[in-house]
Amino acid sequence: MAVDRYTAVWISHTSISDFLKCSRAYYLKNIYRDPNTGHKIKLMTPPLALGQAVHEVVELLSLLPKDRRFNEPLMDIFARIWQKLSGKKGGFIDPKIEARYRSRGIEMISRLAKNPGPLSNLALKLKTNLPFYWLSEEDNLILCGKIDWLEYLPASDSVHIIDFKTGKAGESPKSLQLPIYFLLARNCQKRPVTKVSYWHLERNDQPTEEALPDLKEAHRRVLKIGKRIKLIRQLERFKCPQKDGCSACRPYESILRAEAELVGVNEFNQDIYIGRKSGRDDEAVLIL
Numbered sequence: 471m472a473v474d475r476y477t478a479v480w481i482s483h484t485s486i487s488d489f490l491k492c493s494r495a496y497y498l499k500n501i502y503r504d505p506n507t508g509h510k511i512k513l514m515t516p517p518l519a520l521g522q523a524v525h526e527v528v529e530l531l532s533l534l535p536k537d538r539r540f541n542e543p544l545m546d547i548f549a550r551i552w553q554k555l556s557g558k559k560g561g562f563i564d565p566k567i568e569a570r571y572r573s574r575g576i577e578m579i580s581r582l583a584k585n586p587g588p589l590s591n592l593a594l595k596l597k598t599n600l601p602f603y604w605l606s607e608e609d610n611l612i613l614c615g616k617i618d619w620l621e622y623l624p625a626s627d628s629v630h631i632i633d634f635k636t637g638k639a640g641e642s643p644k645s646l647q648l649p650i651y652f653l654l655a656r657n658c659q660k661r662p663v664t665k666v667s668y669w670h671l672e673r674n675d676q677p678t679e680e681a682l683p684d685l686k687e688a689h690r691r692v693l694k695i696g697k698r699i700k701l702i703r704q705l706e707r708f709k710c711p712q713k714d715g716c717s718a719c720r721p722y723e724s725i726l727r728a729e730a731e732l733v734g735v736n737e738f739n740q741d742i743y744i745g746r747k748s749g750r751d752d753e754a755v756l757i758l
Contacts, residue, residue, distance in 0.1 A: 473607045479700045480602070482615040483650045486692070488718070489699050495718035496699070497708035498726075504741055512740040513721050513730065519560030520571045521636040524578050524671065526551045528618055528634055532595055539589065548579045558733045561744050578636060578671035585675040594620040594629060596658055603657040605689075611696040617651045623664065630665035631655055632677050641668055646695075648680060649688035656685065721745050 489496040503510055527547050531539050552572060562568035582589065602614035621630035631651050641647065648666045655663045667677035702708065710719050724730050730743040 473604065473610070475602075475612060478604075478610045478612045479696070479703060480612045480614050481605070481692075481696050481699055482613070483647050484615075486646060486650075486695055486699070489695065489702075491718040492710050492712075492716050493702055493708045494710040495716070495722060496702075498719060498722035501703070501708075507735075507741055509735065509739050509741045511722065511725050512736065512742050513725065514559070514561035514733070514742050514744055516561050516567060516571045517637060519555045519562070520575050523548060523551045523555055523575050524636045525618065525634060527579060527582075528589075531589060532593060532619060536590060536592055540583075540586070544579050544583045545576065548575060558731070558744055559742070563744070574672065575636075581671055581675060587676050588619070588621040588630065588632060592622040592624065594622050594659065594661070596620070598658075601654050601658040603654070605653075605696055606693055609693070609697055609700060611693070611700060613650065613653060613657075613692060613696070615650060615654055617654060620655065620659075621665075622661075626662075626664055628662045628664040629655055629659070630667065631663060632667050632669055635668055635670045636672065638672055640670070646688075646692060649683040650692060652683045652685070653688050653692065 485496065485500050488499050498511070500510075527544060530547060531544075552575065556562070556568065560568065560571075562571070596617075600614050600616065602612050605611040605613040617631060618634045619632040621632060623630055631648065633647060633651060635641065648668075652663055652666060663682070665679055666682055667679045669677040710716050715723055721730075724745055725743050730745045732741055732743055734742045736742055
């Protein structure tokens with residue numbers, strides 16, 4: 471069978487995380503389309519808005535050569551991006567809560583401005599907007615995802631993967647995020663990966679280096695989950711493991727029951743909703 475990326479099952483760290491939490495949530499976030507608009511749906515929350523704003527600043531920097539990266543003050547860039555997410559567009563109903571999240575974002579961007587570290591160094595930018603490769607042609611599975619930052623290390627002609635964190639909680643040692651980025655970097659460009667790091671912007675002035683993932687083990691783990699996702703899609707068995715729904719799928723079920731408010735359409739043609747509890751200062755809603 472000839473490979474065809476249009477019929478392949480595409481998986482990413484985000485979709486895998488959705489699936490591992492709840493297959494129903496995976497369906498509602500990654501497959502379901504509103505029959506009236508033809509759009510996928512997305513529930514906006516304050517933590518998600520914060521993460522999106524900070525990551526957009528980093529993304530814009532990654533597009534520039536190092537000698538032009540800081541020509542415009544980072545705080546000006548952040549302020550411009552935050553305007554797109556202010557109010558209900560960012561899941562904020564209470565202005566006081568928006569002010570708290572915006573303040574957190576300002577602190578993170580200020581930390582980057584004062585301690586740019588690797589952001590001042592040479593960086594690699596993959597030419598495609600969404601890096602991907604065939605995880606398994608036999609299983610018709612493609613792995614995709616955006617890597618926050620690829621620092622170029624000229625002394626070793628190698629790459630340092632950096633993932634920026636905007637949540638208060640740390641990443642689980644069992645997380646597949648760095649292993650997935652490691653696989654993508656190894657398969658979407660030619661230089662070896664010699665460092666991987668998380669940068670917790672809420673508390674650290676520099677990235678924290680992590681152990682390099684084992685390439686074969688990372689591939690095995692991701693492929694195993696990818697095959698499960700493919701099977702569930704073929705069987706169309708998108709059921710929540712809990713009788714009354716779980717914290718991952720219930721907010722999206724509320725959209726289907728017309729209990730959430732439509733606040734707009736984003737640049738990816740997703741219908742953006744906020745729930746009745748939007749604006750809660752609840753860090754457990756989402757960890758980015």
